[in-house]
Amino acid sequence: xxxxQISKQPISPDAQQLTIKGFLDAYTYTQLEQTIKELFDTxxxxxxxxxxxxxxxxxxxxxxxxxxxxIATEHDGAIVLLKPSKNVxxxxxxxxxxxxxxxxxxxxxxxxxxx
Numbered sequence: 001x002x003x004x005q006i007s008k009q010p011i012s013p014d015a016q017q018l019t020i021k022g023f024l025d026a027y028t029y030t031q032l033e034q035t036i037k038e039l040f041d042t043x044x045x046x047x048x049x050x051x052x053x054x055x056x057x058x059x060x061x062x063x064x065x066x067x068x069x070x071i072a073t074e075h076d077g078a079i080v081l082l083k084p085s086k087n088v089x090x091x092x093x094x095x096x097x098x099x100x101x102x103x104x105x106x107x108x109x110x111x112x113x114x115x
Contacts, residue, residue, distance in 0.1 A: 002025075003028070014077075029060050033064050049081050051081055059095060062097060066100070082105075089103075
């Protein structure tokens, strides 16, 4: 079974970047869900997810972003997906999530969305 690694980097007092590496699927999604919950508990509702090193995402993994999006927007926040790999981009597109989320190719673009 492949692992999921999540690293956090503050952007501002109310924004955070999460870099996600590995596999996001039915076995690992709860790890990301918990990390997001901890951010929401500290009133951080603006999150950039760097997906450039995410090798695989399943529909279960993608559902974490959908749940986070709902809570973030309720609190005037935003979820931005940064540099998804080709495989991840395909899955997001197949699930129609490219119509829901802002997907950027640079960190600067992502930061503009959060302002």
